[in-house]
Amino acid sequence: MTATAHPGETLWSRCGGCATLLYRKRLRRNLDVCPECGLHTRLAAPERVRQLVDPSSFQPLPDRAVEVDPIDFVDVLPYPHRLAAARIETGMPEAVLCGTATIGGFRCALAVMEFRFLGGSLGCAVGELITRTAERALDAGLPLILVTASGGARIQEGALSLMQMATVSQAIAALREAGSLTVSVLTDPTYGGVAASFATSTDLVLAESGARMGFAGPRVIRQVTGRDLPEGFQTAEFLLRHGQVDMVVPRHALRARLATLLATVGTARGTGRTVVPRSSAPADRAPDGAPAPALDAWETLRLARHPGRPTTLDYLEGAFDGFTELHGDRLGGDCPAVVGAVARLDGRHLIVIGHQKGHTTAELASRNFGMATPAGHRKALRLMRLAARLGLPVVTLVDTPGADPGIDAEEHGQAAAIAENILTLCALPTPVLAVVTGEGGSGGALALAVADRVLMLQYAVYSVISPEGCAAILWPGRPAAPQAARALRLTAPDLRRLGVVDDVVPEPAGSAAADPEATARAVRQAVLANLLPLLDVPAAALVQRRRQRFRRFGAARASIRVGVR
Structure with missing residues (x-):
């Protein structure tokens, strides 16, 4: 029928x-x-726009595509004949539809590629239209959304087609320098010059479920290598596992997800700021006002490592007002030991980055026990830089026994990855607040803790080395770990006296593991109290104060003795 x-x-x-x-x-x-x-299934560009934007909000770009045939290319047909046939088939003048619109009430500039038009190929006219859309976004201070569907650069326009990769990329660079959000939505298929330029150089990269993306297509790879490709190769899920995209989104959720991301910059530069008073509860007191019990360092360490303590994902659920997790280092990995997200707190957006352990043996193993690989540190680095570009504050949640000490981590530059994070945080022009929620182990912890304010939960620990490692080096062996824990002065009260941490967040009776919900509320209150005053400090002053803070940890500070409790 x-x-x-x-x-x-x-x-x-x-x-x-x-x-x-x-x-x-x-x-x-x-x-x-x-x-x-x-x-x-693949969508035509007009239908894609209809699905994504608010009804009747799309305004096409007034610029018209100019017909070009720069090298008089002829294969079976002259190039102008192919263009004419594509226009008749699609009803579009070129392989991209550009304009401005609102999504969830937030204005943006939008360029949607049309695969039916010569395979969505990137030619001079397409590059010009996308570039003009980016320039319109820059002039109007709008976020830019690119929806890609392309087989690559347009062969019929020779090297000038290749140049469009750089033409569009320089427009993206200008938006990034201006602090405007850029988002690409990969749809099926996205290959070649588009994949190797603006499709993957935006601040955020989303992949529609079922999309495929890569530089070389599967057929080319098979021909060149003579090898069979793994199942699911270059699919959206493959890209997520290998750190190439922030998230995979089914089509029915794309509009809502884009609206959430646009809201991030829609409110990031809001002027309404309410400074929440600092908690009047003494830092060494429990939330009910009773004196906090003094625990031995080894007992404190055991509480810090308790599998029932809230994790970063628990805090994102309980201490913040909503979040969207972002994935991948864009270099080949998505370390499960580091979680990053755009989150909301008291009406304000921010970037949250934290170590993720787990509550069961299986969860701990799948998250590498919270020990970040180089990919985890590079994911954190990418999100820190994104926060700086968008003017969003950063909150880090530290809970790791240390960075991954494995062979693979060393081969992939673990030391350099940690060093780059520390260096970047020293100069990050946006407020940074760190909370040590469990274990703060060595350089793996410091890679997220070079901050304007450093808080520490009451029964957390923070140390240059684990007590077990310290005992193995300086004592006869691991049985001396409790003694090493006491000698290291790794508890919150000790570190506050040393000036390493600024404040101690009280935990419920019995520790955070006994009442995760109350702990999340305490963390929320502490973050608000310490972060909001930082929002009014100019960026240059923030960086100067942060550097001065860590400059103080020299010989003069080291000479201060920590009293025995």
Whole structure:
């Protein structure tokens, strides 16, 4: 049965994934996603715009595509004939649809590529239109969203097509320098020169479910290498596992997810700031005002390592007002021991980065016990720099026995990755607040803790080395670990007296593991009290004060003795 629903459209459609025969109206209602197998079929650019933006909000770019044939290219057909055929087939003048719109009420500039037009290839006209869209975003102070679908650079325009990779990229660079948010949405397929330029050089990279992305296509790779490709190669899920994208989003959730991200910059530069008074509760007192029990350092360490203590994901759920997790270092890895997110707190957006352990043996193992690999430190670095560009404060949650000490970590530059984080934090022109929530182990902890204010939970620890490691080096062996713990002065009261931490966050009776919800509330209060005053400090003064803070940890500070409790 083949009656038509729209001109040129059949009433029924067969899914290319599961071969199910689908009623076309039902498929359209499901945003052209197969309700049986979830296959995301390709969308025409106008339909993509209709699905993404608020109704009637899209305003096309007034600029028209200029027809070019720079090298008089002819294969089976002259290039102008191919252009004419593509225009008739798609009803579009070129392989991209550009304009401005609102998504969730937030204005943005938008460029959506059309794969039906010569494979969405990047030619001079396409590059010019996307560049003008980026320039419009820059002039108007708008975020830029790029929806990519392309086989790569347009062969028929020779080296001038290749130059469009740089043309668009320099426009993206100008937006980044201005602190404007840039987002790319990878759809199926995104390859070649588009993948190797603006599709992956934006601040955030989202992949629609089922999208494929890569520099070389699978057929080329097979021909060159003579090897079979792994299952799922270059798919959205593959890209997520290998740190290439921030998130994979099903089509039905794309508009809401983009609105959430646009809200980040929509409120980041708001002027309404309410300074919350510092808690009047003494730092060494429990939340109910009773004197906090004095614990031996070894007992404190055991509480800091308790598997029931809240993790970064727990704090994101309980201490903040919502969050969107971001993934990947864009270099090949997405370390599970480091979690990064855009979060909201008391009406303000910020970047939260923290170590992630787990509560069960399986969770701990899957998260590498909170020990960050170089990919984890580079993910954190990417998000720190993103926060600086967008003017968002950074909150870090430190809970790690130390950085990953494995062979792979060393081969991939663990030391340099930690060093780069520390160096970047020393000059980051946005407020940074660190909270040691559990273990603060050595350089792996410091890579997230070079901050304007450093807080520490009451039963957390922070040390140059683990007591076990210290005992193995300086004592007869591991049995001396409790003695080493006492000698290291690693508890919150000791470190506050040394000036390493600025304040101690009280824990509920029995420690954070006994009441994670109350702990999350205490962390929320402490973050607000310490972070909000920093928001009014000019960036140059923030950096100067932060550097002065760590300059003080020299010979004069080291000469201060910590009294025995």
